[in-house]
Amino acid sequence: MxxxxxxxxxxxxxxxxxxxxxxxxxxxxxxRMGEGGGKFWSNQDVVDRFVRNLITGDRSxxxxxxxxxxxxxxSSVLDIGAGPGTLAVPLALAGCRVTVVEPSVPMGxxxxxxxxxxxxxxxxxxxxxxxxxxxxxxxxxxxxxASRSLSMGDIxxxxxxxxxxxxxxxxxxWFLPSPSDSGGNAELWPVLHGEPYCGEAGADVLxxxxxxxxxxxxxxxxxxxRNHRYASFEELRRDYYNRLSVAEDWQRxxxxxxxxxxxxxxxxxxxxxxxxxxxxxxxxx
Amino acid sequence: xxxxxxxxxxxxxxxANRQKEVWIDGRxxxxxxxxxxxFVDRLMTGDRSxxxxxxxxxxxxxxSTVLDIGAGPGSLAVPLALAGCDVTVVEPSAGMRxxxxxxxxxxxxxxxxxxxxxxxxxxxxxxxxxxxxxASFSLGLDDIGPSxxxxxxxxxxxxxxxWFLTPxxxxxxxxxxxxxxxxxxxxxxxxxDLLxxxxxxxxxxxxxxxxHVEKGQRYPTVEEAVADYCRRxxxxxxxxxxxxxxxxxxxxVQTETGFCNxxxxxxxxxxxxxGFREPDYVL
Numbered sequence: 196m197x198x199x200x201x202x203x204x205x206x207x208x209x210x211x212x213x214x215x216x217x218x219x220x221x222x223x224x225x226x227r228m229g230e231g232g233g234k235f236w237s238n239q240d241v242v243d244r245f246v247r248n249l250i251t252g253d254r255s256x257x258x259x260x261x262x263x264x265x266x267x268x269x270s271s272v273l274d275i276g277a278g279p280g281t282l283a284v285p286l287a288l289a290g291c292r293v294t295v296v297e298p299s300v301p302m303g304x305x306x307x308x309x310x311x312x313x314x315x316x317x318x319x320x321x322x323x324x325x326x327x328x329x330x331x332x333x334x335x336x337x338x339x340x341a342s343r344s345l346s347m348g349d350i351x352x353x354x355x356x357x358x359x360x361x362x363x364x365x366x367x368x369w370f371l372p373s374p375s376d377s378g379g380n381a382e383l384w385p386v387l388h389g390e391p392y393c394g395e396a397g398a399d400v401l402x403x404x405x406x407x408x409x410x411x412x413x414x415x416x417x418x419x420x421r422n423h424r425y426a427s428f429e430e431l432r433r434d435y436y437n438r439l440s441v442a443e444d445w446q447r448x449x450x451x452x453x454x455x456x457x458x459x460x461x462x463x464x465x466x467x468x469x470x471x472x473x474x475x476x477x478x479x480x
Numbered sequence: 481x482x483x484x485x486x487x488x489x490x491x492x493x494x495x496a497n498r499q500k501e502v503w504i505d506g507r508x509x510x511x512x513x514x515x516x517x518x519f520v521d522r523l524m525t526g527d528r529s530x531x532x533x534x535x536x537x538x539x540x541x542x543x544s545t546v547l548d549i550g551a552g553p554g555s556l557a558v559p560l561a562l563a564g565c566d567v568t569v570v571e572p573s574a575g576m577r578x579x580x581x582x583x584x585x586x587x588x589x590x591x592x593x594x595x596x597x598x599x600x601x602x603x604x605x606x607x608x609x610x611x612x613x614x615a616s617f618s619l620g621l622d623d624i625g626p627s628x629x630x631x632x633x634x635x636x637x638x639x640x641x642x643w644f645l646t647p648x649x650x651x652x653x654x655x656x657x658x659x660x661x662x663x664x665x666x667x668x669x670x671x672x673d674l675l676x677x678x679x680x681x682x683x684x685x686x687x688x689x690x691x692h693v694e695k696g697q698r699y700p701t702v703e704e705a706v707a708d709y710c711r712r713x714x715x716x717x718x719x720x721x722x723x724x725x726x727x728x729x730x731x732x733v734q735t736e737t738g739f740c741n742x743x744x745x746x747x748x749x750x751x752x753x754x755g756f757r758e759p760d761y762v763l
Contacts, residue, residue, distance in 0.1 A: 208483060371680075371685055399676075399677065399680050402673075402676070402688075403673060403677065406645075406673050411645055411646070411690045411746050411748075412688075412690065413687075413688055413689050413690050414676075414686075414687055414688040415687050416685045416686065416687055416752075472685055474685075478690075
């Protein structure tokens with residue numbers, strides 16, 4: 196039970212509102228740039244690159260996540276914002292009964308493909324945003340997972356719905372802000388668009404929001420070398436144009452100059468080196 | 481936009497501290513031999529599950545140098561010395577230091593180096609650098625920014641902090657009774673959520689393991705329970721004592737070994753390793 200320390204805390208910050216406000220700002224900025232409604236995640240180039248990274252890329256992060264969650268085989272798992280099945284497919288292969296929630300149709304198709312290639316057991320798919328899934332539709336599962344998919348509004352309802360859908364444990368993965376290492380967004384956005392970049396709130400706000408809901412979660416912080424690989428400089432450049440909502444030649448020149456300075460060859464492809472910090476936030480019920 | 485957690489901590493800590501000064505007549509809780517006696521008794525004969533849990537969670541290899549800040553009667557320092565660590569403690573209370581000596585000798589643990597000082601006043605040169613720095617339920621520190629930075633600087637490999645994530649069970653009495661007894665609201669020390677936010681603000685992004693504490697405070701007799709609550713509530717007058725006595729009698733539950741004021745709370749083990757952020761400087 197949560198003990199309400201009423202009247203004794205001088206630090207009543209409303210983290211839930213902080214999260215919702217920052218999400219709304221981020222969303223508004225994306226919409227102004229014509230990138231609202233999850234358009235980025237339905238872009239076929241983005242999906243293709245994610246799948247390629249999934250099949251041929253460095254699997255250490257995924258393996259680390261799966262080892263960190265310690266989900267026993269035979270568990271039922273709900274994976275929210277499963278993308279191309281990054282965790283869902285390996286979990287199904289490991290003997291879990293997996294349900295995914297994923298709004299993007301191309302991501303859903305990519306997961307089908309990935310799932311066939313590795314010959315994993317069938318998964319149940321809910322083609323929807325988590326915010327729009329009813330508790331009845333979501334069902335109750337041994338474990339609920341949401342990996343890098345917490346770009347959600349109304350975080351109170353979204354988190355409470357996750358908690359209610361879990362019998363044993365909830366595992367969330369989300370980035371921890373590190374201003375020097377956004378891979379260019381925070382640096383380039385103001386130069387390209389004349390306004391600061393509005394990212395989503397980080398795992399620190401998320402953890403505090405959970406405390407505010409009476410959920411006291413564990414945190415494990417991971418610092419990783421960024422290793423997302425691009426097949427060519429052209430692909431890298433197109434991804435940055437897309438992420439940064441670049442439309443004009445003068446903007447392309449700025450991005451190209453940035454990438455020529457930062458990107459380094461990696462085998463036959465490219466990576467933009469840097470470190471990123473993320474948090475595994477989990478609680479048992 | 482950016483919240484200044486360090487100022488929030490300092491403000492709340494100062495409020496909590498001020499109320500202690502007003503009601504304690506300048507006398508520290510830890511200088512009271514009765515409080516210390518209870519601590520040592522519990523260490524020698526009581527339930528060791530929490531301390532064993534803490535030691536298991538820290539996984540400090542034998543042979544490590546360990547700095548224990550606010551070590552109290554040696555709750556962790558003595559078992560760590562027994563386990564083969566080279567332990568230094570920082571402890572301002574003479575009573576606590578005497579209790580640790582008693583506990584260490586009774587358990588046959590090797591020598592422990594003692595720095596008789598508050599952490600805020602300890603000289604970094606004298607403190608030195610240690611493989612691991614520990615501060616267990618001793619984070620009621622002033623000027624939290626520099627205090628935490630000093631903790632981080634004193635560690636070569638890892639830092640382990642333990643602190644209340646929700647106010648411990650006994651503070652429920654303070655929340656309810658303090659206004660009746662003293663005419664003002666009770667302020668608890670800032671909790672571990674704020675501590676974690678302060679550490680993030682300092683660029684340290686630590687891990688957190690939450691521990692659920694099921695047991696309330698336990699007492700051999702009702703009288704001892706009442707006396708403990710009176711001490712914690714700084715009771716001086718007869719009418720105050722009556723209020724506390726009836727509160728405690730209403731809530732106390734008999735157990736196999738005595739009495740217990742039931743209540744759950746949560747504590748946090750906040751820890752970080754030093755690998756990523758800086759090279760190993762030699763002082």
